[in-house]
Amino acid sequence: MKKLPxxxxxxxxxFILFLVGCSNDTETSNSTDDSGGETVNLTMQAWGNPExxxxxxxxxxxxxxxxxxxxxxxxxxxSDQYEQKLMTxxxxxxxxxxFYAYEPTMPELIDAGVVQPLDDFFASDESYASLxxxxxxxxxxxxxxxxxYGITPDANPMxxxxxxxxxxxxxxxxxxxYYDEGNWNWDAFLEVSEKIKESGKTGLVMENWxxxxxxxxxxxxxxxxxxxxxxVLQENDKAKEAFHFMHDLVQSEKAVYAGSLPQGQGVxxxxxxxxxxxxxxxxxxxxxxxxxxxxxxxYIPFPTNTGNKxxxxxxxxxxxxVNSKNDHVEEAMKFVSYYVSTAGQEVRTGEGGSALPSINxxxxxxxxxxxxxxxxxxxxxxxxxxxxxxxxxxxAHYPGLNTDITETxxxxxLGKQDADTTIxxxxxxxxxxxx
Numbered sequence: 001m002k003k004l005p006x007x008x009x010x011x012x013x014x015f016i017l018f019l020v021g022c023s024n025d026t027e028t029s030n031s032t033d034d035s036g037g038e039t040v041n042l043t044m045q046a047w048g049n050p051e052x053x054x055x056x057x058x059x060x061x062x063x064x065x066x067x068x069x070x071x072x073x074x075x076x077x078x079s080d081q082y083e084q085k086l087m088t089x090x091x092x093x094x095x096x097x098x099f100y101a102y103e104p105t106m107p108e109l110i111d112a113g114v115v116q117p118l119d120d121f122f123a124s125d126e127s128y129a130s131l132x133x134x135x136x137x138x139x140x141x142x143x144x145x146x147x148x149y150g151i152t153p154d155a156n157p158m159x160x161x162x163x164x165x166x167x168x169x170x171x172x173x174x175x176x177x178y179y180d181e182g183n184w185n186w187d188a189f190l191e192v193s194e195k196i197k198e199s200g201k202t203g204l205v206m207e208n209w210x211x212x213x214x215x216x217x218x219x220x221x222x223x224x225x226x227x228x229x230x231x232v233l234q235e236n237d238k239a240k241e242a243f244h245f246m247h248d249l250v251q252s253e254k255a256v257y258a259g260s261l262p263q264g265q266g267v268x269x270x271x272x273x274x275x276x277x278x279x280x281x282x283x284x285x286x287x288x289x290x291x292x293x294x295x296x297x298x299y300i301p302f303p304t305n306t307g308n309k310x311x312x313x314x315x316x317x318x319x320x321x322v323n324s325k326n327d328h329v330e331e332a333m334k335f336v337s338y339y340v341s342t343a344g345q346e347v348r349t350g351e352g353g354s355a356l357p358s359i360n361x362x363x364x365x366x367x368x369x370x371x372x373x374x375x376x377x378x379x380x381x382x383x384x385x386x387x388x389x390x391x392x393x394x395x396a397h398y399p400g401l402n403t404d405i406t407e408t409x410x411x412x413x414l415g416k417q418d419a420d421t422t423i424x425x426x427x428x429x430x431x432x433x434x435x
Contacts, residue, residue, distance in 0.1 A: 040331045042072045045086065045096035047079040049268075051287035052354040059344040063335055070331050072098075090114065090323070097326040098336060100318045103388040103396040106141045106150050109321065115149040116322040121333040122148070128334075128341035133359045140389030141396050142319045150319030153340045154348065154355035156282025157381030158215045158313040160303075161289075164296040166277040167192065170199035175278075175300040176374070182309060186219075186245065189303040193254035196277040204255040204278045205267045206246065208409055210388050210395070210402060211314030212280055217242040218312045218392075220305045224426075229391040231434065234427045240419075245305075247412055247419040257413040271297070282316055283378060284354045298373045301381065314393065315385035317358065356382055394434075401433040 046056055053076055060072045075096060077085045083105055089095050101109060109115045122131045131148060142150030162175050172195040178184040193203025206212070217224055222239030226232045233239050249255040256276070258267055268285055270276045272292050279285070280302070289295055301310045320339060322332045338344050345357040356378055389396035395405060408425045411417040417425075 038069065040070045040328045042070065042097040042326075042328060042332055042335060043075050044072055044335070045075045045077060045089065045099040047077055047082045047100060048354070049284070049288055051291065051352075052284060055287065055348050055352065055354045058347045059339050062343065062347050063338040066338070067334070070335065072335055095323055095325070097323050097328065097332045099321060099323065101150060101321050102318065103141050104399070104402045106319055106321070106389075107144070107397055108399050110144050110149050114324055116324040116329055116333065118148045118151065118322070118333060118336070121330070122151075122337060126330075126334055127337040128343065129337050129359075133342070133361070134340075135358075135360055137390055138317060138358055138387055140317070140387045142321070142389075150321040151336065151340045152317035152358045152387075153320050154317070154345060154353075155358045155382050155387075156284060156316045156355045157378050157385045158211050158280055158282060158315070159299045159301060159377050159381060160278050160280050161271065161285060161297055162278045162300055163271060163274060163276065164298065165274050166196060166199075166201055170196045170201070170277070172196060172277075174298075175303075176298065178303075179300055179309070184300065184303050184309070185307075186303055186305040190249075190254065192277065193249070197254055201274075202253075202256045202270070202276045204249065204280075205258050205261075205270055205276050206250055206255040206413060207258045207267065207280065208406055208413055210393060210405075211282075211316045213246070213405075213409065214386070214393050215280070215302050215313040216246055218314075219302045220245070221311065223392065224430075225392055225394040227391055229394040229397075231394075231427065231430045233423065233430070240423055241305075243412075243423050244419045247422070250413050251415060259410055259413060271295075283356060287352050287354050290352070299375065299377050301377050310380065310384070312392075313381050313385045315382060315387050317387050395430065398433040401430065404429040404433070 044060070046053070048056060053074065057074055060074055064070065064072060083102060086096075086099060086101070086105070106115075119131065121127055122129065131151070134151065138152050138155065139148060142148065142152070160175065164174065167174050170192075172192040175184055175192070178188040196203045214224065217239045220238045220242045222242045223236050224231065224233045224239055250257050261270070267279050268288060271279050271285070272289065272295055289297060302313055304311045320336050322329060322336060326332060340358070342359055342362065345359055345362060349355055349357045349362070386392050395401045405426055408422055408429060412419060412422040
C-alpha cells in the first residue's frame with residue numbers, strides 16, 4: 001500500500017470521517033403523485049456549460065418518460081468548484097443521490113466507501129445496459145478489485161479546434177491542408193502559430209490539465225508512465241522534448257497560457273471572438289460554438305512529431321456514481337443504467353451533443369448527418385486514446401498527485417520555472433506519491 005504524505009493522509013482521514021458522519025443525513029424525498037402513487041425524488045449533480053446541461057436533461061427526460069414514478073432533478077455546479085462542492089454536499093444533509101465524478105475523485109470515493117457497487121444491478125433484468133457494452137479501458141479508476149463503482153456515460157477524445165477565419169486573415173495554410181499532405185506535424189504547427197502571431201492574434205491557448213500534457217507528450221511518442229504504470233519520465237527523452245515544446249510555445253508567445261488570461265476571458269470566449277487560431281479539447285465546446293452561426297471552425301488531430309499522421313491522445317471521461325447512503329439506491333442505479341445505455345447515449349450524443357458515445361457499437365454514423373465538420377477525427381481518437389487512470393496516465397490513482405503535477409507545470413507556463421526544472425519536479429512529486 002502506498003505511503004501518503006502527511007498532509008494528504010490527514011486530508012483523507014478528515015474526508016472519510018466527513019463522509020461517514022454525513023452519510024445518514026443524505027436526503028432523498030418521496031412525494032405522492034396525482035394518481036396517489038408514490039414518487040421517488042432523486043438528485044443528480046453535474047458540471048457543464050448551459051448547452052451541456054441541456055444535453056444531460058434530454059436523457060433525464062427520457063428516463064422519467066419511461067419511469068413516471070421516479071423524478072430526477074439536475075443540480076449544476078461550476079467545474080472549478082465542483083469537487084469541493086461535491087465533498088461539502090456529501091457532508092451535509094443534501095448530498096446528491098447520483099453524481100458525476102472526475103477520474104481522480106473516484107479512488108477517494110471508493111476508499112471512503114460512499115459509492116455503490118454497480119455490478120450486480122447491471123447484471124440484472126432491471127438494468128438498461130450491461131457492463132459488457134463498455135471497453136475495459138474506460139473503467140479506469142472507477143473499478144477496484146474487480147468491483148465497478150462508476151460508469152462513464154460518454155467519452156471526449158482530444159482534438160484541436162481551429163478557427164478558419166483567423167487562419168485566413170493570417171494567410172496561413174489550414175491544418176486540414178497540412179493533414180491531407182501528410183505534413184500536420186510540430187513544424188507545421190509552429191509555422192501556422194507564428195503566422196497567426198504576426199497577424200496580431202494568438203496561435204493557441206495552452207491549458208494546464210492532464211489531457212493536454214499527455215496528448216502533447218504522446219504526440220512525440222514520449223511517456224510519463226509506461227505500459228505497466230511505472231514512472232519513466234526521468235529517462236524518457238521524447239517526453240522531455242515535449243515539455244520543452246510546450247514551454248517554448250508559451251514563452252515565444254505563439255501560445256498564451258489559459259491560467260494567465262484576465263478574469264472572465266476564457267478559452268471558448270477567445271475562440272468565438274476570433275482572437276485565437278486553435279484550442280484543444282473534446283466535443284464539449286461544440287454545442288456552444290454551433291450556437292454562433294458566424295463562427296467557422298473545424299477539427300484536426302493533434303500534430304505529431306513522429307512521422308505518423310496521428311498518435312494517441314487523452315480521452316477525458318467522467319464517471320456517474322450512486323451515493324450508497326441514499327434511501328433509493330435501486331432507483332438511482334436504474335437511472336444510471338438508462339443514462340449510460342444506448343438509448344441514453346444516443347439522445348445525449350446525437351445532434352447537439354457534447355461528447356461521443358462510450359458504447360463502442362455507437363459510431364460516427366449516428367452523427368454523420370448532424371455536422372459538416374471532420375467529426376470522424378474524434379471517433380478515431382476514441383479508438384486509440386487513453387483515459388485518465390489508464391496505466392499510461394496512472395497519476396489519477398494517487399490522491400493529490402494530479403494537483404501537485406498541475407501546480408508544478410503551472411509555474412512553467414507562468415515563466416517562473418524552466419522546462420528542465422519542471423521535469424525534475426514532476427518526477428519528484430510522482431515518486432513521492434507512488435513510493
